[in-house]
Amino acid sequence: MLSVRDAEATILNAIKPLNNQQDIEFVDLLMANNRILATPVTASLDFPHWDNSAMDGYAVRFADVQQARTDKPIILEVVEEIPAGYQPQVIIKPGQAARIFTGAVMPAGADTVVMQEKTHREENRVFIFAASQPQEFVRRKGDFYQAGKELLPAGIGLTASEIAVLAAAGREQVCVFRRPRVAIFSSGNELVMPEEMLKPGQIVDSNQYALATLVRELGAEVLLLGIVKDDPTALKEIIDYAIANSDIVLSTGGVSVGDYDYIDQILVSLGAKVHFSSVQMRPGKPLTFATFPNSLYFGLPGNPVSALVTCWRFVQPTIKKLAGLAKGWEGKFLKVKSSSELQSNGKMETYIHGKLHLVNGVYQFHKAQGNDSSGNLINLTQTNALAILPVGTTLISPQELVLVLSLRD
Numbered sequence: 368m369l370s371v372r373d374a375e376a377t378i379l380n381a382i383k384p385l386n387n388q389q390d391i392e393f394v395d396l397l398m399a400n401n402r403i404l405a406t407p408v409t410a411s412l413d414f415p416h417w418d419n420s421a422m423d424g425y426a427v428r429f430a431d432v433q434q435a436r437t438d439k440p441i442i443l444e445v446v447e448e449i450p451a452g453y454q455p456q457v458i459i460k461p462g463q464a465a466r467i468f469t470g471a472v473m474p475a476g477a478d479t480v481v482m483q484e485k486t487h488r489e490e491n492r493v494f495i496f497a498a499s500q501p502q503e504f505v506r507r508k509g510d511f512y513q514a515g516k517e518l519l520p521a522g523i524g525l526t527a528s529e530i531a532v533l534a535a536a537g538r539e540q541v542c543v544f545r546r547p548r549v550a551i552f553s554s555g556n557e558l559v560m561p562e563e564m565l566k567p568g569q570i571v572d573s574n575q576y577a578l579a580t581l582v583r584e585l586g587a588e589v590l591l592l593g594i595v596k597d598d599p600t601a602l603k604e605i606i607d608y609a610i611a612n613s614d615i616v617l618s619t620g621g622v623s624v625g626d627y628d629y630i631d632q633i634l635v636s637l638g639a640k641v642h643f644s645s646v647q648m649r650p651g652k653p654l655t656f657a658t659f660p661n662s663l664y665f666g667l668p669g670n671p672v673s674a675l676v677t678c679w680r681f682v683q684p685t686i687k688k689l690a691g692l693a694k695g696w697e698g699k700f701l702k703v704k705s706s707s708e709l710q711s712n713g714k715m716e717t718y719i720h721g722k723l724h725l726v727n728g729v730y731q732f733h734k735a736q737g738n739d740s741s742g743n744l745i746n747l748t749q750t751n752a753l754a755i756l757p758v759g760t761t762l763i764s765p766q767e768l769v770l771v772l773s774l775r776d
C-alpha cells in the first residue's frame with residue numbers, strides 16, 4: 368500500500384499553482400487580509416522619506432554638545448520649533464538648536480537629537496546636560512528601505528503588517544491571486560440536510576459542513592454542491608460539473624470497496640488519471656486522488672473523522688500551495704510530549720486527534736478522551752492537532768515525545 372509520504376509527494380507534484388498573469392485580481396487594501404500577493408511590490412519612496420527625529424527634544428550640531436555634562440551644560444540658542452508635518456525653514460548654525468518633536472523633519476545643519484529629559488529650557492535658550500553620540504536619535508532617510516528595491520515578494524500572505532507597509536507605500540489596491548475554487552459534495556443515499564426529519568437509516572450530512580468550513584478558513588472559495596445519491600448517473604453528472612467549475616473537487620463517501628462505492632470507476636470513465644485509491648494510514652485508508660487537466664480530485668472517505676483527517680493532512684497543504692503561497696504551505700509538524708498513552712496496530716501510519724495544550728509554557732499533546740471510532744464525529748470537537756504514530760510504532764507512553772501535526776497557524 369502507498370505510504371503517506373509517497374501519497375503526499377504524488378499530490379504535491381500534481382499541483383499547478385495559480386498563474387501570476389491570469390489568476391489575479393486587484394483588491395482594496397482593507398479587503399486584502401489573508402490574501403496572497405501575486406506580484407512583488409516596490410516603492411518609489413525611501414523609508415524614512417527624510418531624516419527625522421526619533422525623540423521629543425532638540426536638534427543640535429554634535430560638535431556643539433559633545434563636551435556637555437550635568438555640571439557643565441552647554442547653552443544653545445533655540446532658533447525654530449519643528450513639529451511633525453512641518454518643513455524646517457532655518458539652517459542650524461554653530462551655537463544654535465531647534466526644538467523638535469518625534470517624527471519631525473531634521474533641520475539642515477543639525478545632525479543629532481538630544482532628548483528633552485537631558486535638557487532644561489529657559490525662553491529661547493536650552494541647556495544641554497549630556498553628550499550624545501553623533502547622529503543619536505536621528506532616523507536617517509532610507510535607513511529602513513531604499514526606493515526601488517523589493518519591498519514585498521510575491522507569494523506571501525497578507526496580514527496586518529504587510530497591509531500597513533502597502534498603505535505606507537501609497538497603495539490603495541493590491542494585486543493578489545484569486546481565491547482557489549473548491550467544489551464540495553457528499554455522496555450517500557443515507558444523507559439528509561440538518562433541517563430534515565430523519566427517517567430510519569438516515570443521518571445528517573455533516574461532512575459538507577466540516578469541509579466547507581475548513582476550506583473557507585484556508586481562504587478558498589467554496590462551490591457547495593450538496594448531497595448526491597449513490598447513483599452512477601447522478602454522480603457522473605455532478606463530477607463532470609465540479610471539474611469544469613473548480614480547481615479542486617472534494618467528495619466524501621463512496622471510495623471504499625462496497626457495492627455502492629462508485630467514485631473511482633466514475634473518475635476513470637470521465638478520463639481522470641487516478642493516482643491512488645488507498646493510503647497506508649488510519650483513519651483515511653480509502654482515499655482516492657485523481658487528476659483532470661484543470662482540476663485535482665480528492666475522493667475522501669465518508670467516515671467523518673477520516674474525511675477531516677485526510678483533509679487536514681493532504682488537502683490543506685494542497686489548497687495553500689495551489690493558492691500561490693511561495694513558502695509555508697507545508698503542514699506544521701512538531702515534536703511534543705504526549706500526556707496520554709497513544710496506541711497503533713503498527714501497520715498503518717496512525718493519526719490520533721486531540722489538543723495541543725500549553726503546560727508551563729511548553730506544548731503537550733492530549734488525546735481526545737471519547738471513543739476514537741472514525742465514525743465518531745462527536746469526539747472530534749476542540750481538536751487542534753493530530754498525533755502521528757509511524758508504521759512500526761505501536762505505543763507512545765505518557766511523557767514520551769510524539770510527532771504532532773498542528774492544525775492552527
Ligand SMILES: Nc1nc2c(c(=O)[nH]1)N[C@H]1C(S)=C(S)[C@@H](COP(=O)(O)OP(=O)(O)OC[C@H]3O[C@@H](n4cnc5c(N)ncnc54)[C@H](O)[C@@H]3O)O[C@H]1N2
Pocket residue numbers: 553554555557558570571572573574575619620621622623624625628650651652653667668669670671673741742
Ligand atoms: N470491507 C471493507 N469495508 C470498509 C473498508 C475496507 O477496507 N474494507 N474501509 C472502511 C473505512 S476505513 C472507511 S473510512 C470507510 C470508507 O467508506 P466510503 O468512503 O466508501 O464511505 P461510505 O461507505 O459512503 O460511508 C462510510 C460511513 O461514513 C458515513 N458518511 C458518509 N458520508 C457522510 C457524510 N457526508 N456525513 C456524515 N457521515 C457520512 C456513512 O454513513 C458511513 O457510516 O469504509 C469502511 N469500510
Ligand code: MOO
Pocket residue numbers: 648649650651652653668670673741742
Ligand atoms: O480508516 Mo477509515 O478511514 O478509518 O474509518
Ligand SMILES: [Mg+2]
Pocket residue numbers: 620621622623624625627628669
Ligand atoms: Mg462505502
